[in-house]
Amino acid sequence: MSELIQLLRQNAPVARLAEYLDGLTHDERLRALSTTTRADQRSLYAAASHAPPITLDFFVPDGTPRRVAVHHQGRNSLPLPSPFRFFEKRFARPEDGGARLFGYNEGLTRSWIGPGFFVAVPTAGNLAWQERGAVVIDYFQVPDGLVPDGWPQVVPNSKGLQAFVYNGTRDFMRRVSKDVSIGAAFKGEKALDHYFTLCRAPSV
Template sequence: MPELIDLLRQNAPVARVAEYLDGLTHDERLRALSTTTRADQRALYNAASAAPALTLDFFVPSGTPRRVAVHHKGRNSLPLPSPLRFFEKRFALPEDGSARLFGYNEGLTRSWIGPGFFVAVPTAGNLAWQERGAVVIDYFQVPDGPVPDGWPRVVPNSKGLQSVVYDGTRDFMRRVSKDVSIGAAFKGEKALDHYFTLCREPGGA
C-alpha cells in the first residue's frame, strides 16, 4: 500500500488521498500527516481544490453543544524544530447562534507567543476567498462572546509576540477527507506559501 507522501508526490487525486486517510486509524492518520513536507502540504492543498466544500460543521459536528470545544490536531510547514510544528486548533460554537465558530491555537508555543484567537466563517459571497477555501480562519477577528470554560483569556492578536504570527493573518481551509483538512496561510491578501494539516479528534475533543 502506498504511503501518503507517495500519493502526494504522484499527484494522486484528492479522492484517492481521502480514501487512504479514511482507511487509517486516528493515530495512523496523525503519523502519516506528520511525514509531510511543505512541498507535500502545498500539493495537498492544491489537490484539495477538487474536494467537496467545507462547512462549519466539519470543524464542530452537528449536535455539539455550544461552548463545547472540538480539537483538531495540527502540523504546520514553518521552518521550526519538529516539536514546535505540532499544535491544536480548538473550535466551538458561540452562544449567539451565529454562523461562525470561535477558536484559538494550543501548543508548546502558546506560553510565549500567545493563544492566537480567531473566528472561523464561510467564505461564500467573496469570490476571491471562495477560490482559496470554503471556510476562513480569520485572525482579524477574535471572539466577542463567551468561550468554553478553561480556554485562555481572549486577547487581540495585536498584543505581544503573537502579533508577529497571527495579526493580519487568515487561513483558508479545504477538505481532504472525513476528518482531515488543509489550510493555507495568507497575510492580508498575500499568500505566504505556508500550510498546515488538521485532523479532528475522535468524539469531538
C-alpha cells in the same frame, strides 16, 4: 516513504487521498500527516481544491453543544524544530448560535507567543476567498462572546509577541477527507506559501 507521500508525489486525486486517510485509525492518520513536507502540503492543498467544499460543521459537528470545544490536531510547514510544528486548533460554536465558530491555537508556543484567537466563517460571497477555501480562519477577528470554560482569556492578536505570528493573518481551509483538512496562510491578501494539516480528534 509513507503511502500518503507516495500518493501525493504521484499527483493522486483528492478522492484517492481521502480513501487512504479514511482507512486509517486516528493515530495512523496523525503519523502519516506528520511526514509531510511543505512541498507535500502545497500539493495536498492544490489537490483539495477538487474536494467538496468544507463547512463549519466539519470543524464542529452537528449535535455538539454550544461552547463545547472540538480539537483538531495540526502540523505546520514552518521552518521550526519538529516539536514546535505540532499544535491544536480548538473550535467551538458561540452561545448565540451564529454562523461562525470561535477558536484559538494550543501548543508549546502558547505560553510565550499567545493563544492566537480567531473566528472561522464561510467565505461565500467573496469570490477571491472562495477560490482559496470555503471557510476562513480569520485572525482579524477574535471571539466577541463567551468561550468554552477552560480556554485562555481572549486577547487581540495585536497584543504581545503573537502580533508577529497571527496579527493580520487569515488561514483558508479545504476539506481533504472525513477528518482531515488543509490550510493555507495569507498575510492580508498575500499568500505566504505556508500550509498546515488538521485532523479532527475523536470525541471523548
